[in-house]
Amino acid sequence: MSDITGAVLAQTLASGLLWGFVYSLIALGLTVIFGVMDIVNFAHGDFLMISMFVAYVFNASFGMNALVSLPFNAALLFVFGVIIYKVLIKPVLTAPPLAQIFSTFGLLVFLRGLAQFIFKADYKTLENLTLQGRVDFLGIFFSKPQMVASAGAVIMFIVMYLFITKTKTGWALLAVAENKQAAALMGINSDRMYALAWGLGAACVGVAGALLANFYYVFPEVGAVFGFLAFVTVALGGFGSIQGAFWAGLIIGVTEALAGTFIAPSLKYLVVFSIYLLVVLIRPRGLMGHTS
Amino acid sequence: MSVVTGDHQASAEKGMSEAERLISQEKVVALIGSYHSGVTATASQVAERNGIPFVNADSTSPTLITRGFKWFFRTTPDDDMFAANFFQFLNDLKTKGTIKDPKLAILSENTLWGTDVTKAENRFAKESNYTVVSDINYPAKSTNVSSEVQKIKASGANIVLQASYASDAILYMKTYKELDYNPDAILAMDAGFVDTEFLKALGKDGEYILSREVWALDLAKNKPLVEKVNTIYKAKYGINMTGNSARAFTAAMTLLDAINRAGSTDPAAIKKALEETNIPADQLVMPWKGIKFDPTTHQNVLGQGIIVQIQNSEYVTVWPWDLASKPLIWPTPIWDNRK
Numbered sequence: 001m002s003d004i005t006g007a008v009l010a011q012t013l014a015s016g017l018l019w020g021f022v023y024s025l026i027a028l029g030l031t032v033i034f035g036v037m038d039i040v041n042f043a044h045g046d047f048l049m050i051s052m053f054v055a056y057v058f059n060a061s062f063g064m065n066a067l068v069s070l071p072f073n074a075a076l077l078f079v080f081g082v083i084i085y086k087v088l089i090k091p092v093l094t095a096p097p098l099a100q101i102f103s104t105f106g107l108l109v110f111l112r113g114l115a116q117f118i119f120k121a122d123y124k125t126l127e128n129l130t131l132q133g134r135v136d137f138l139g140i141f142f143s144k145p146q147m148v149a150s151a152g153a154v155i156m157f158i159v160m161y162l163f164i165t166k167t168k169t170g171w172a173l174l175a176v177a178e179n180k181q182a183a184a185l186m187g188i189n190s191d192r193m194y195a196l197a198w199g200l201g202a203a204c205v206g207v208a209g210a211l212l213a214n215f216y217y218v219f220p221e222v223g224a225v226f227g228f229l230a231f232v233t234v235a236l237g238g239f240g241s242i243q244g245a246f247w248a249g250l251i252i253g254v255t256e257a258l259a260g261t262f263i264a265p266s267l268k269y270l271v272v273f274s275i276y277l278l279v280v281l282i283r284p285r286g287l288m289g290h291t292s
Numbered sequence: 293m294s295v296v297t298g299d300h301q302a303s304a305e306k307g308m309s310e311a312e313r314l315i316s317q318e319k320v321v322a323l324i325g326s327y328h329s330g331v332t333a334t335a336s337q338v339a340e341r342n343g344i345p346f347v348n349a350d351s352t353s354p355t356l357i358t359r360g361f362k363w364f365f366r367t368t369p370d371d372d373m374f375a376a377n378f379f380q381f382l383n384d385l386k387t388k389g390t391i392k393d394p395k396l397a398i399l400s401e402n403t404l405w406g407t408d409v410t411k412a413e414n415r416f417a418k419e420s421n422y423t424v425v426s427d428i429n430y431p432a433k434s435t436n437v438s439s440e441v442q443k444i445k446a447s448g449a450n451i452v453l454q455a456s457y458a459s460d461a462i463l464y465m466k467t468y469k470e471l472d473y474n475p476d477a478i479l480a481m482d483a484g485f486v487d488t489e490f491l492k493a494l495g496k497d498g499e500y501i502l503s504r505e506v507w508a509l510d511l512a513k514n515k516p517l518v519e520k521v522n523t524i525y526k527a528k529y530g531i532n533m534t535g536n537s538a539r540a541f542t543a544a545m546t547l548l549d550a551i552n553r554a555g556s557t558d559p560a561a562i563k564k565a566l567e568e569t570n571i572p573a574d575q576l577v578m579p580w581k582g583i584k585f586d587p588t589t590h591q592n593v594l595g596q597g598i599i600v601q602i603q604n605s606e607y608v609t610v611w612p613w614d615l616a617s618k619p620l621i622w623p624t625p626i627w628d629n630r631k
Contacts, residue, residue, distance in 0.1 A: 008442055012439060125494075134469075136472075221433075269434075
């Protein structure tokens with residue numbers, strides 16, 4: 001009996017971790033945007049949906065693999081993020097926070113409706129995928145595409161972390177995040193930095209979309225499922241914290257898996273949210289968030 | 293005979309007012325409808341009040357026949373009977389010696405439909421002495437279901453009775469494969485597993501799934517009448533019949549048979565003739581044993597569903613045995629042995 005439980009525990013941890021990396025990666029883009037300009041992008045999950053549909057379109061029209069189209073996903077989503085900033089976010093920057101909330105929420109409704117109009121509500125899967133199947137390691141199964149996604153997540157986190165902390169542009173982003181006026185006095189164009197933050201945030205979720213589309217089906221509502229978890233991840237890790245999002249994603253993935261297997265599947269999200277509430281009660285700024 | 297139609301637009305209120313209109317203004321002598329159980333519930337109330345026979349072709353909610361109505365007749369089997377079919381099927385397998393004492397997992401999504409299915413399946417499992425080792429209601433539309441599959445796998449269940457909508461059904465199949473879970477069979481409550489997306493998304497990984505169905509075109513192999521009627525239908529509408537059109541056709545024929553026997557268009561005479569209905573199986577395009585209404589509930593007691601299996605990307609009838617177009621493949625080959 002203890003043998004079975006041991007194997008089940010190991011498998012649960014493995015599955016939980018693999019999903020945790022995906023959750024972290026999806027939350028990365030959200031936390032980047034928030035970190036720089038204190039705006040919550042409610043349409044974040046739908047940016048993910050767009051990226052998945054980009055992967056789908058590349059796949060359906062050119063037979064391109066999601067892993068091959070990944071750079072295009074990142075580039076296209078970067079441009080998309082910048083456009084959204086210029087058209088939608090910039091005008092409401094000085095508006096009351098409610099206006100900002102409603103503008104990104106409106107964007108969510110718009111993008112979802114648009115996707116449903118263009119692609120219909122069907123579930124689509126990419127074809128001719130590579131790196132599928134699973135690896136059997138001591139009786140524990142690891143899904144190959146999820147391992148690829150996890151590796152991608154780790155790489156993206158390292159790249160983003162290094163970019164923000166080690167490059168001049170990264171420092172400029174941090175400076176604008178800290179104090180917009182002071183940064184402007186130092187000759188930093190905050191408008192460009194904001195646009196860059198939106199571009200980078202969207203590009204991150206673009207990468208996540210390509211990696212996710214490699215094993216998950218695409219449909220207009222897909223953002224709702226993952227977007228919600230991304231908010232919890234960011235809030236748990238600390239708004240604006242890159243490392244925080246990374247660890248929070250893993251915690252959520254593992255908690256969800258453990259609760260589902262050892263308590264009850266219907267309670268898995270309840271346990272995840274309880275942990276989140278607990279952390280926020282004790283430490284309102286999240287695990288690794290900065291004090292404002 | 294002439295048909296007057298009313299469009300209820302899937303709304304219970306509209307169904308009620310359309311029924312009023314058809315009875316009071318169009319002076320119809322009987323009603324047929326209304327697919328959605330909710331609409332059938334209200335429209336048949338109007339018929340009951342006015343003393344007009346209401347023949348229901350296709351609403352499967354079990355509560356419709358527990359209302360004590362005198363003018364309401366239902367030809368289609370309901371959800372309870374479909375769930376019971378699973379256990380008749382399993383009993384048949386037991387008799388054949390294919391299975392001995394299987395361990396069942398009941399896996400359903402957590403909205404109204406899934407919870408109702410779970411209740412019915414648990415009841416039938418108890419009645420027929422099956423061991424349920426795992427009973428899971430999972431949150432519909434979750435991002436991943438690995439813990440659910442882990443739980444079922446650890447329970448040692450070798451038959452899964454599953455009720456899922458399309459996205460969940462696809463996700464479960466992928467996770468079964470990923471975690472190498474190899475039950476003897478997955479018995480599905482149609483829905484997600486007969487959705488057009490299911491096979492498109494899964495391809496070969498969707499093979500061998502068993503699902504309940506109300507009707508299938510391949511019944512024609514054992515019932516020449518199906519082919520005949522479908523040819524006429526196709527010539528007129530350009531498409532093949534489905535479970536819904538076949539059931540609607542059957543209800544209309546049942547009503548016409550009653551009117552003929554009544555020899556009158558008096559609603560009371562039609563009702564009396566309906567109560568005496570006795571149509572044998574060979575006169576039906578449905579996989580039923582006939583049509584005969586229960587004297588009090590007016591439910592057709594001879595109805596039954598079929599079980600289809602996905603074989604070479606097609607849903608083929610495998611049960612009841614006498615209507616099967618292909619033999620059942622049991623147990624499901626394990627993942628490692630599949631190409």
